Amino acid sequence: MGMSMEKVEKRIVEFIRDYVRSANAEGVVLGVSGGVDSACVAFLCSKALGGENVLGLIMPEKGVTREEDVEDAIEVCKKAGIKYKIVEISDILQKFKGISSCDRDIALANLKPRIRMVLNYYYANCLNRIVAGTGNKSELMVGYFTKYGDGGCDFLPIGDLYKTEVFMLAEHLGVPERVIKKKPSAGLWVGQTDEDEMGISYKVLDAILKRIERGEIEKAIEEFGKDSVDKVRDMIARSEHKRSLPMAVSLRDLLD
Ligand SMILES: Nc1ncnc2c1ncn2[C@@H]1O[C@H](COP(=O)(O)OP(=O)(O)OC[C@H]2O[C@@H]([n+]3cccc(C(=O)O)c3)[C@H](O)[C@@H]2O)[C@@H](O)[C@H]1O
Numbered sequence: 001m002g003m004s005m006e007k008v009e010k011r012i013v014e015f016i017r018d019y020v021r022s023a024n025a026e027g028v029v030l031g032v033s034g035g036v037d038s039a040c041v042a043f044l045c046s047k048a049l050g051g052e053n054v055l056g057l058i059m060p061e062k063g064v065t066r067e068e069d070v071e072d073a074i075e076v077c078k079k080a081g082i083k084y085k086i087v088e089i090s091d092i093l094q095k096f097k098g099i100s101s102c103d104r105d106i107a108l109a110n111l112k113p114r115i116r117m118v119l120n121y122y123y124a125n126c127l128n129r130i131v132a133g134t135g136n137k138s139e140l141m142v143g144y145f146t147k148y149g150d151g152g153c154d155f156l157p158i159g160d161l162y163k164t165e166v167f168m169l170a171e172h173l174g175v176p177e178r179v180i181k182k183k184p185s186a187g188l189w190v191g192q193t194d195e196d197e198m199g200i201s202y203k204v205l206d207a208i209l210k211r212i213e214r215g216e217i218e219k220a221i222e223e224f225g226k227d228s229v230d231k232v233r234d235m236i237a238r239s240e241h242k243r244s245l246p247m248a249v250s251l252r253d254l255l256d
C-alpha cells in the first residue's frame with residue numbers, strides 16, 4: 001500500500017500542476033476545515049505549486065465550528081507550508097437569516113458551505129487563481145455535499161479516492177494525527193458526523209460503492225444485505241442532478 005500511495009501522490013501532484021497551468025491560473029484557493037479531505041488537498045497543492053501559490057481559507061462559524069478544528073486547520077496550513085487567512089462567516093450568515101425566516105434546518109445548514117464557496121471564488125477572482133475542491137469519491141457518488149456549496153469548485157484532486165483511501169493517503173502525506181483520528185463531519189451543526197447522518201459507516205459504504213462501480217450488485221447484496229445496497233443505490237440515483245450540468249430542454253429540431 002505504501003508504494004501505491006506514492007504513485008497516487010505523484011499522479012495527483014502532476015494533475016494539479018498541469019490543470020492549474022492549463023487554466024492560466026497563478027495558483028489555487030481552498031477551504032481548510034481541520035478535516036482530513038481539505039488537509040490532503042492542501043498538502044498536495046503545496047507540493048504541486050509551492051506553498052506561496054496556495055491560499056487556505058479557514059472559515060469558522062462562531063458557536064458551531066469547534067476551537068479545536070480551527071487550531072487543526074492552522075496546523076495543517078503551517079505543516080503544508082501554505083498561506084492562510086481566517087475569515088469568520090457568522091456575520092454573513094446573520095445577514096441571510098435576517099432576510100427571511102426559514103423553518104427547514106437544512107436550508108440554513110446548506111447556506112454555510114455556500115457562503116464558503118462564494119468566499120473561495122472571491123479570493124480566486126482577486127488573485128487570478130482557481131478553486132481546488134476537496135470532494136472525495138464516496139461523497140461525490142452518493143451526493144453527500146451541498147450543491148453549489150462545497151460542490152462548487154474548479155477541479156477535484158481527490159475526487160477519485162474513496163474516503164477510506166483518503167485516510168491512507170493522509171497517513172502517507174504526513175497529515176497531523178489528530179486530523180486523521182477525528183470523525184468526519186461536515187460541521188454544519190454541533191455534533192454532526194457524516195456516518196450518523198448518512199446512517200452507514202464509510203467502511204461499508206465504500207465497500208458497497210466499489211461493488212456497484214464494478215457492476216457486482218449480487219455480490220454486494222450477499223456481503224451487506226439488500227437493505228444496505230438498496231439504500232446506497234437510492235442515494236446515488238437521487239443525487240444524479242448534483243453531478244451533471246442543469247438540464248435544458250432540447251429545441252434545436254424545432255429551430256434549425
Ligand atoms: N431532481 C432534481 N433535479 C435538479 N435539482 C434538484 C433535484 N432534486 C433536488 N434538486 C435541487 O437540489 C437541492 C438539494 O440539494 P442541496 O441543496 O445540496 O441539499 P441536500 O442534498 O438536501 O443537503 C446537503 C447534504 O449534504 C451534506 N453535506 C453538506 C456539506 C458538506 C458535507 C460534508 O461532508 O462536508 C455534507 C449535508 O449534511 C446534507 O446531508 C434542492 O433544493 C433543489 O434545488
Ligand SMILES: Nc1ncnc2c1ncn2[C@@H]1O[C@H](COP(=O)(O)OP(=O)(O)OP(=O)(O)O)[C@@H](O)[C@H]1O
Binds near residue numbers: 113185
Ligand atoms: N470551517 C471551515 N473552514 C473552511 N473550509 C471549510 C470549513 N468547513 C468546511 N469547509 C470546506 O468544506 C469542505 C467539505 O467538508 P468535509 O467535511 O467533506 O471535508 P473535511 O472537513 O476536509 O474532511 P472530513 O470529511 O473528514 O471532515 C472541506 O474540505 C473544506 O474545504
Ligand SMILES: [Mg+2]
Binds near residue numbers: 035186
Ligand atoms: Mg469536515
